[in-house]
């Protein structure tokens with residue numbers, strides 16, 4: 001079976017943009033088993049010789065801050081249960097937030113391989129934005145721009161090395 005890579009992170013960091021880029025023009029399958037896989041979109045993807053499935057998590061994220069945090073935690077737990085590796089996406093323009101720290105702890109404790117993607121690093125002079133992310137304890141942060149498609153090769157190299 002192909003390994004499963006889940007994309008996790010708080011709302012608006014660019015998870016779905018990254019997912020769409022990785023899925024390319026492959027048709028994404030929406031699993032709608034209520035309560036189990038809601039808000040989770042699956043696609044297949046490949047990098048070099050590696051084929052894998054990717055899961056986009058999140059869906060429509062509305063509600064109070066507490067509700068949203070609960071949903072992110074829930075998605076992180078589901079991703080840990082289902083995935084062979086996790087891409088944790090954060091926002092380089094916003095820096096590290098308390099929600100990032102909380103999810104990072106859940107992921108760290110799971111002992112699943114986690115690659116840390118600092119998104120929205122749209123141009124090289126924003127690279128300094130990534131250094132504060134070392135404090136999440138998830139290893140080297142990878143600067144990416146999901147929108148421009150930069151940095152994704154190095155990120156996937158890390159993911160594939162960990163699987």
Ligand code: GDP
Nearest residue numbers: 011012013014015016017119120145146147148
């Ligand atoms: P999600 O909620 O984590 O799935 O985030 P989305 O993929 O829906 O993106 C949230 C917002 O961030 C959208 O307005 C995107 O256009 C924007 N975004 C995503 N990736 C990038 C990026 O690499 N650079 C910039 N500047 N914006 C981005």
Ligand code: MG
Nearest residue numbers: 015016058059
């Ligand atoms: Mg999304």
